[in-house]
Amino acid sequence: MEKKEVTLMKGNEAVAHAMIRCGADAFFGYPITPQSEIIETLALLKPWETTGMVVLQAESEVASINMVYGGGGAGKRVITTSSSPGVALMQEGISYMAGAEIPGVIVNVQRGGPGLGTIQPSQSDYMQATRGGGNGDYNVIVLAPASVQEMADFVDLSFELAFKYRNPVMILSDGVIGQMMEKVVLPPIKPRRTEEQIAKECPWATIGRPSSREPNIMTSLELKPEVMEEINIHLQEKYQLAKDTETRCEITDCDDADYVIVAFGSAARITEKSMEIARKRGIKVGLFRPITLWPFPEKELRKTVAGKKGILVAEINAGQMIEDVKLAIGNSLPTAHFGRLGGIVPDPEEIVNALKTKLIDNE
Amino acid sequence: MKKEIIISGFGGQGVLSMGKILAYSGLLEDKEVTWMPAYGPEQRGGTANVTVIISDERISSPILSKFDIAIVLNQPSMDKFLSKVKPGGILIYDGFGIINPPARKDITVYRIDAMDKAAEMKNAKVFNMIVLGGLLKVCKIVSTDGLNKALYKTLPERHHKLIPLNMQAVEEGMNLIEEVK
Numbered sequence A: 001m002e003k004k005e006v007t008l009m010k011g012n013e014a015v016a017h018a019m020i021r022c023g024a025d026a027f028f029g030y031p032i033t034p035q036s037e038i039i040e041t042l043a044l045l046k047p048w049e050t051t052g053m054v055v056l057q058a059e060s061e062v063a064s065i066n067m068v069y070g071g072g073g074a075g076k077r078v079i080t081t082s083s084s085p086g087v088a089l090m091q092e093g094i095s096y097m098a099g100a101e102i103p104g105v106i107v108n109v110q111r112g113g114p115g116l117g118t119i120q121p122s123q124s125d126y127m128q129a130t131r132g133g134g135n136g137d138y139n140v141i142v143l144a145p146a147s148v149q150e151m152a153d154f155v156d157l158s159f160e161l162a163f164k165y166r167n168p169v170m171i172l173s174d175g176v177i178g179q180m181m182e183k184v185v186l187p188p189i190k191p192r193r194t195e196e197q198i199a200k201e202c203p204w205a206t207i208g209r210p211s212s213r214e215p216n217i218m219t220s221l222e223l224k225p226e227v228m229e230e231i232n233i234h235l236q237e238k239y240q241l242a243k244d245t246e247t248r249c250e251i252t253d254c255d256d257a258d259y260v261i262v263a264f265g266s267a268a269r270i271t272e273k274s275m276e277i278a279r280k281r282g283i284k285v286g287l288f289r290p291i292t293l294w295p296f297p298e299k300e301l302r303k304t305v306a307g308k309k310g311i312l313v314a315e316i317n318a319g320q321m322i323e324d325v326k327l328a329i330g331n332s333l334p335t336a337h338f339g340r341l342g343g344i345v346p347d348p349e350e351i352v353n354a355l356k357t358k359l360i361d362n363e
Numbered sequence B: 001m002k003k004e005i006i007i008s009g010f011g012g013q014g015v016l017s018m019g020k021i022l023a024y025s026g027l028l029e030d031k032e033v034t035w036m037p038a039y040g041p042e043q044r045g046g047t048a049n050v051t052v053i054i055s056d057e058r059i060s061s062p063i064l065s066k067f068d069i070a071i072v073l074n075q076p077s078m079d080k081f082l083s084k085v086k087p088g089g090i091l092i093y094d095g096f097g098i099i100n101p102p103a104r105k106d107i108t109v110y111r112i113d114a115m116d117k118a119a120e121m122k123n124a125k126v127f128n129m130i131v132l133g134g135l136l137k138v139c140k141i142v143s144t145d146g147l148n149k150a151l152y153k154t155l156p157e158r159h160h161k162l163i164p165l166n167m168q169a170v171e172e173g174m175n176l177i178e179e180v181k
Helices: A011-021 A036-045 A061-073 A084-089 A091-100 A126-130 A148-165 A175-179 A195-201 A225-245 A265-280 A298-305 A321-329 A348-358 B015-028 B075-084 B114-120 B124-138 B144-154 B157-176
Strands: A006-010 A026-029 A054-057 A078-082 A104-110 A141-143 A168-174 A181-185 A249-252 A259-262 A285-290 A292-294 A310-315 A335-339 B002-010 B032-037 B047-055 B067-072 B085-093 B108-111 B178-180
Touching: A006 A011, A006 B015, A011 A036, A011 A104, A011 A148, A011 A175, A026 A036, A026 A061, A036 A054, A061 A078, A061 A084, A061 A091, A061 A104, A078 A084, A078 A148, A084 A091, A084 A104, A091 A168, A104 A148, A104 A175, A126 A168, A126 A292, A126 A321, A141 A148, A148 A168, A148 A175, A148 A181, A148 A225, A168 A175, A168 A265, A175 A265, A175 B032, A181 B015, A249 A265, A249 A298, A259 A265, A259 A298, A259 A348, A265 A285, A265 A310, A265 A348, A285 A298, A298 A321, A310 A321, A310 A348, A321 A335, A335 A348, B002 B015, B002 B075, B015 B032, B015 B047, B015 B124, B015 B144, B047 B075, B067 B075, B067 B124, B075 B085, B085 B124, B108 B124, B114 B124, B114 B157, B124 B144, B124 B157, B144 B157
Parallel strands: A026 A054, A026 A078, A078 A104, A104 A168, A141 A168, A259 A285, A259 A310, A310 A335, B002 B067, B067 B085, B085 B108
Antiparallel strands: A006 A181, A141 A292, A181 B032, A249 A285, B002 B047, B032 B047, B108 B178
16 A cells, blocks of 8 residues: 655644645735745646646635636636635635536635734634635535644535535635645645546536537526526525535534534634543533534434533634524523634633633533 | 643744744654644744643643643743642743743743854854744653654755754754753
8 A cells, every 4th residue: 555644834834735646727926924834835846847727816815716607617626715804705606616516625814803804713704614614605615624634624525525515615614724734645746637527526516518508608697587586496405405415514522522612624623622621620522523514413412402501612713603503402401602703812821711601610 | 741831032032933843743643642732823923832732641721730841942831821730730931031031939940041052153043943842852742863854854955955964953952951940
């Protein structure tokens, strides 16, 4: 067997390596802290000289996402990366992609907001990511990496999901996961798809019309409401299929736990340490980590928390995922939230203290 | 074995690269490693710190409230991290620029005058390697051999000629560090 090479790199660097290795056709993006290492690493690796992948610094995030729209429409594997204020600018394009059923991948290495906010880490774009973010009834599949390894692994997975559902897929990371260095085994090298493969796998793509069929048209515009309703119903059926089949989560030490902490991404990593501390103090606590934030792993959560004494939702925001937790479990259990705002990242002790003051002491 | 380390000083002192070399040495010895910088708009002269965790087991949080080892290289870092060393832990500091030396009795304190030594060696850039040598003397997290290999792996080839000088700085640091009682 081929020996896997273990390297040390930042989450951002891992994303850049992974996109080249998984056969991405193009990257369009604009630098912004804390994700600039992605475009910097691409510039260093020069994939246009090896795989032929296009790397282009666009004039803005609005331009980037519309370049993704164009490339995705031609059946290409295209990706853009940014951080919160930049991703806010992209929302129109993402909505248009969902409407026109164009696959593409967006990476958001979140920083604190609102507005230009701060360059420090945050998870405050949860709602924007999981509720579509732009106009119209649509959803984006959202994956939340909690390690550098997952930053690398989720790139190819996102492309697979994007093409399976013909829909944008977002990797919702943050400044902690983007900036930290860890061991990573880079994904295997896949060649870029040939024009013939794209024509075969993406019959909908706008890659030149053979005389055998009508033109493919990629648009989100439809002026007849009865047709537009049909299109929306079709989209909703797709989203339902994703809800039924694509939920992912990681459940740690919940079997014997009295309390469950629900956390995603970097907050889940911090919570792992909180669990160690709490268990040393005799508090039995487990961790439920949603990996897909949309679709949210509702069924898995309901099953995990059944019979527990309470749930703490730990997020680096003012309380966003807690709404999905409550939608999933109703009022069946005491549920509290803990978060830090504006770029402050909580330390493990703070989460243990919140568990104590917000749940245990209130019993 | 699990060591949770904070290295903190001025930007430009080589704090982040010292952490990176340490983490890479750990990786070469098949350990789990995490390197988490406090990133910001700071440049040379501002504050910089990095958390390095080296462990035999899977690492949980990259963000920590307490540390086994703190390496503090200026007064603001001392003010911030002295209280965050676990009881029984280690604090290493460079005497240069420290106005208030640490007064805790429940930790082991070491002093290493690496700034002076680097000046004596007429090479300010080896400052961080002197400190790293001191760390490895008092806590053998990784071997010097592993460190040497890590330098060859992390530095671009055009800088490989400088590695013997860096390893000499590590050696100097090992001889220089002393416990403050």
